[in-house]
Amino acid sequence: MTMTEALKGGAxxxxxxxxxxxxxxxxxxxxxxxxxxxxxxxxxxxxxxxELEGNPFRAEWATPYGLPPFADIKDEHFKPAIxxxxxESRAEIAAIVNNPEEPTFENTILALEVSGESLNKVxxxxxxxxxxxxxxxxxxLEAEIYPMLTRERNAVTFNPVLFARVKSVYDRKDNLGLDQxxxxxxxxxxxxxxxxxxxxxxxxxxxxxxxxxxxxxxxxQFGQNLLNAxxxxxxxxTDESRLxxxxxxLKAALxxxxxxxxxIGVDRAVFEDVMKSAExxxxxxxxxxxxxLRASSGEYDNGPTAIKIAQLRARKAELMGYKSHADYVxxxxxxxxxxxxxxxxxxxxxxxxxxxxxxxxxxxxxAGDTLTISGEDYWxxxxxxxxxxxxxxxxxxxxxxxxxxxRKGTFAVASRLFGIEFTPxxxxxxxxxxxxxxxxxxxxxxxLGLFLADIYARPSKQGGAWMSAYREESNxxxxxxxxxxxNNLNLxxxxxxxxxxLAFTEVETMFHEFGHALHGLLTNVRxxxxxxxxxxxxxxxxxxxxxxxxxxxPEVLAIYAHHYETGEPIPQDLVDKMNKAATFNQGFATxxxxxxxxxxxxxxxxxxxxxxxxxxxxxxxxxxxxxxxxPEVIEPxxxxxxxxxxxxxxxxxxxxxxLWANILDSDGFAAFKETGDIFDPALAASLKQxxxxxxxxxxxxxxxRNFRGADPSIxxxxxxxxxxEAAPN
Numbered sequence: 107m108t109m110t111e112a113l114k115g116g117a118x119x120x121x122x123x124x125x126x127x128x129x130x131x132x133x134x135x136x137x138x139x140x141x142x143x144x145x146x147x148x149x150x151x152x153x154x155x156x157e158l159e160g161n162p163f164r165a166e167w168a169t170p171y172g173l174p175p176f177a178d179i180k181d182e183h184f185k186p187a188i189x190x191x192x193x194e195s196r197a198e199i200a201a202i203v204n205n206p207e208e209p210t211f212e213n214t215i216l217a218l219e220v221s222g223e224s225l226n227k228v229x230x231x232x233x234x235x236x237x238x239x240x241x242x243x244x245x246x247l248e249a250e251i252y253p254m255l256t257r258e259r260n261a262v263t264f265n266p267v268l269f270a271r272v273k274s275v276y277d278r279k280d281n282l283g284l285d286q287x288x289x290x291x292x293x294x295x296x297x298x299x300x301x302x303x304x305x306x307x308x309x310x311x312x313x314x315x316x317x318x319x320x321x322x323x324x325x326x327q328f329g330q331n332l333l334n335a336x337x338x339x340x341x342x343x344t345d346e347s348r349l350x351x352x353x354x355x356l357k358a359a360l361x362x363x364x365x366x367x368x369x370i371g372v373d374r375a376v377f378e379d380v381m382k383s384a385e386x387x388x389x390x391x392x393x394x395x396x397x398x399l400r401a402s403s404g405e406y407d408n409g410p411t412a413i414k415i416a417q418l419r420a421r422k423a424e425l426m427g428y429k430s431h432a433d434y435v436x437x438x439x440x441x442x443x444x445x446x447x448x449x450x451x452x453x454x455x456x457x458x459x460x461x462x463x464x465x466x467x468x469x470x471x472x473a474g475d476t477l478t479i480s481g482e483d484y485w486x487x488x489x490x491x492x493x494x495x496x497x498x499x500x501x502x503x504x505x506x507x508x509x510x511x512x513r514k515g516t517f518a519v520a521s522r523l524f525g526i527e528f529t530p531x532x533x534x535x536x537x538x539x540x541x542x543x544x545x546x547x548x549x550x551x552x553x554l555g556l557f558l559a560d561i562y563a564r565p566s567k568q569g570g571a572w573m574s575a576y577r578e579e580s581n582x583x584x585x586x587x588x589x590x591x592x593n594n595l596n597l598x599x600x601x602x603x604x605x606x607x608l609a610f611t612e613v614e615t616m617f618h619e620f621g622h623a624l625h626g627l628l629t630n631v632r633x634x635x636x637x638x639x640x641x642x643x644x645x646x647x648x649x650x651x652x653x654x655x656x657x658x659x660p661e662v663l664a665i666y667a668h669h670y671e672t673g674e675p676i677p678q679d680l681v682d683k684m685n686k687a688a689t690f691n692q693g694f695a696t697x698x699x700x701x702x703x704x705x706x707x708x709x710x711x712x713x714x715x716x717x718x719x720x721x722x723x724x725x726x727x728x729x730x731x732x733x734x735x736x737p738e739v740i741e742p743x744x745x746x747x748x749x750x751x752x753x754x755x756x757x758x759x760x761x762x763x764x765l766w767a768n769i770l771d772s773d774g775f776a777a778f779k780e781t782g783d784i785f786d787p788a789l790a791a792s793l794k795q796x797x798x799x800x801x802x803x804x805x806x807x808x809x810x811r812n813f814r815g816a817d818p819s820i821x822x823x824x825x826x827x828x829x830x831e832a833a834p835n
Contacts, residue, residue: 191225461693515666573622621653640802689828
């Protein structure tokens with residue numbers, strides 16, 4: 107998952123990407139005629155020099171690689187620096203608006219692109235730290251600042267003079283002698299204005315602006331509720347016998363130091379490990395309910411919040427001229443329409459459900475008449491079936507999958523594919539567990555950026571795994587800015603001195619997020635607006651997911667899969683068993699994912715009239731699941747109350763994109779397999795040029811075709827999931 111889109115580029119220009127849709131035709135009024143109307147109503151901002159004295163955000167950072175000086179940054183520094191940045195951004199926008207000269211690329215489009223530098227400087231740090239090391243002060247500031255930022259963005263979006271200047275340049279772009287990169291910036295800047303509502307009437311803009319502010323508050327609230335609900339759940343065990351089946355490493359990680367009790371939370375890594383191995387069904391049930399019922403009642407209930415978000419999005423889409431929020435979101439995605447996305451999901455769901463029925467029957471046969479397989483049993487009994495069918499115990503892999511060795515494996519793959527090297531560096535980061543590497547080009551020795559990894563869970567950190575950036579790549583006027591890219595995971599931290607041993611799913615996650623990181627590090631375009639992980643998730647998940655394919659290849663396993671104590675390579679018979687079991691449980695994996703995707707699309711395909719009738723989020727979910735005949739034993743990967751991707755992140759009406767991108771990654775990796783060399787130099791060079799380096803220089807379907815030489819086929823995806831007779835790659 108990538109979160110860089112929310113933090114990208116100049117605060118004034120690129121904030122437009124965070125604002126939403128417009129289908130109306132822009133006004134044709136000339137700049138001179140509407141100049142008198144350009145008076146955005148913004149509240150006065152006051153911040154004194156005394157409040158800014160000694161503020162690290164107001165100084166040049168003489169730190170290695172230009173990293174933020176984390177040791178000097180205090181919570182009290184954020185608000186005054188943000189307020190000052192807002193004032194400076196206002197002044198920069200005013201200078202563009204009041205420029206008496208004819209609009210040009212330089213005085214309008216480029217000026218917008220580079221605006222908001224001081225604001226962006228602090229927001230990049232604030233946004234990242236609020237995800238990794240939050241506290242009550244930061245959460246309170248989020249609730250205060252984000253609606254203010256939305257008002258500032260609305261003022262930029264809805265400024266008629268500014269939009270007229272942008273449109274003037276856009277209309278003349280073919281006659282301005284622009285090169286490809288400048289022309290692309292003009293195109294995307296104009297598109298962002300239009301889709302944000304710049305062509306709407308003033309009264310509709312006022313309604314849209316008000317909705318934007320409400321959504322900013324509600325999505326922040328949703329994320330904070332989920333974090334607090336997740337953090338507050340702890341299941342206590344005082345009888346060690348109840349932990350039967352758990353590995354010694356996992357038990358040690360869960361033990362309260364100096365006490366004979368164990369506390370089990372619902373971070374995803376812990377949840378999966380316990381659900382797969384715990385023999386105590388009551389324990390599994392408690393954890394299962396703790397996970398799926400997070401933020402569904404009490405102080406942190408997200409049900410009403412999600413309903414309100416869906417209602418506001420539906421209302422806003424209609425104001426913009428769209429049938430639904432999903433219609434707006436998908437307009438510029440590869441799927442184009444919600445119906446295409448739904449049809450795609452249905453195409454994969456049918457074999458997924460058939461396989462899931464077979465898996466449930468296998469588990470029930472193993473359990474016998476002693477119990478009826480239920481949700482809390484699926485993980486546990488699926489592992490037993492795996493062991494029975496394939497003589498394969500996934501936990502046997504762990505001693506060969508030590509985290510630092512796996513990291514070296516990701517580096518080796520990137521080095522072979524893209525000609526880059528990783529050198530560890532000692533820098534002061536935001537948390538002591540963070541590691542950092544300088545990424546350089548093998549041939550030239552040029553530094554491409556800094557890669558930082560924060561892999562362990564902690565109460566102050568949001569759940570899941572993601573990539574983000576403290577600084578984006580750009581190259582304006584010969585000033586090359588290289589990126590600061592982070593990977594964030596939520597692995598269980600072992601006791602001091604003990605190794606971090608991974609499940610293979612966690613290995614895949616590490617490769618996945620590293621794919622996102624490479625997309626950010628290798629990008630080589632002029633403007634931050636479309637650098638790195640540009641594009642909707644149906645494409646931006648392709649570079650991350652394709653890298654997962656290398657993780658299981660024998661040539662790559664030989665690099666990183668060695669016993670953490672003896673150094674012995676992973677036994678071939680264990681690898682063979684793993685490969686034979688590669689498509690095991692794909693019915694469950696496919697079905698739980700599509701269930702979540704359909705919940706997402708169903709929320710966001712609602713008209714405003716339909717959305718207003720919903721009063722119970724869970725009842726709405728159950729209606730969706732019943733419509734598609736999902737078995738009750740399979741819980742959706744995400745339920746509404748903890749579906750942060752769509753209610754607190756940038757994946758609304760887009761969660762299906764992971765599966766859509768799976769078409770691309772399966773088809774893309776199949777190209778390497780067809781050559782007989784998973785590091786084929788010519789294909790790797792094409793992948794580097796058209797995917798990892800190009801950002802959003804062209805439309806995403808064109809970028810993929812340039813790499814692959816053809817449109818993707820769904821057949822490799824179905825084959826990889828074991829839904830066709832052909833063996834998986």
